Amino acid sequence: MHIYAFGSVCRGDVSPNSDIDLLAITDGHDPRFDPDSYSIYSYKRISELWHEGNPFAWHLALESKLLFASDKNDYLKSLGDPAPYTNCVSDCEKFYSLFRDARTSLANNPASRVFDLSTIFLSLRNIASCFSLGATETPTFARNSATRLEALSINISSSAYQVLERARILCTRGYGNSISIAEASIAIQEFDEIDRWMDRLVKGAKSHERI
Template sequence: MSTGSLIAAYIFGSVGRGQADPLSDLDILAVVENNRGKVAEVDVLKLVPLQYASLKPSISWYGAARVTEMFHNGELFAWHLSRETVPLFDPSRFLPTLGTPTPYRECLADVRSFRAILRGIPPQVQQSAVNAAYEAGLVYVCLRNISMAASWELCEAPDFSRYSVFNLKGLRKCPISVEEFDAAMHCRMASQRGRLPPHSATVPYILDVYRRLDPWLDELEGLLIRKENGRQYAQNAV
């Protein structure tokens, strides 16, 4: 039995950005009272307009205090929500009352965190080819999160789109093709939706993608370091 109380619910993600396609899920943020638990999923889903009924819903549950903390800390997800939410239920105008999030300061740390996960992928697939499809999907997750974080520094505005990795400025183009990126994305979706992964999800494919990505990510990290050092120098010079 649910004991929570729903404060607000919003659509975000590709639907919130107006970039939905046949591969899109319906991402929903459900904000509930602190320490009261979730509400029944049906109570959230009944808020969804009929025009989105064909999309697979994916609900992210957050207490109000945690969302407030993310905005205060300037976490990337707070900027995600700030820029692209569509209200489903918002009687108290919860997100608007939080205002603009604090500037995002963890770009380099987040890039390094996801790179650490990426570095663990080659040994995993070499240990067992059974892991290939899962690890290929993890390549997609890491690369997308890295590019969303880096977009804060390398794009005119944070880019939360699926293909943000191909929109980064100031360094050479991502060395994997859109088709290779899509293959990794389909591996991720297959693991989440119980479907067969693409036939391209093989150990040689993953190792080759990683071999090309790693030096490019070195360049990306180096560029972010120079930007951070330049900012610190400018602050110290004032």
């Protein structure tokens, strides 16, 4: 059994909205680990992610810290670097599509605004992380990865970004004030810019793939 911390606590990037991300690697089911508190993986699945060059494997390789090892060895370090990440374009397209689907859902049903705004925050965070891993020299897996792409960072108002982030926290952690229709409209006004930004990232990923 191996237990790791990863994410913001390992980056030294903790904020009041941060949680502590914990990974448990086990042989089969272990009732000591609550899925609400741990990301739980088998050794086989972690090995598969490493061989796939999956972004989560790279996240762990770059931003994790061993907390406990039943065999006294650092299992992740023993795996070496993950395989090269080769799905940048398809992953960026996937999260671009996720944004557009959530945008359509919100337009059709404003009552789902918290969930849809949360999904939009997830899509912009993940497209930025995938783009940074596949098309730049400085991968970022931070919650605010969309703001850390230098010249390609997202360019929307801080108030709109905060609404999206609040929606994500509401959906994933269940705390914070609800998002009013007026607040949702602040984010909605930036959807065209988000669409243009995501389109630039997809095109940038395709250009990098051809190099």
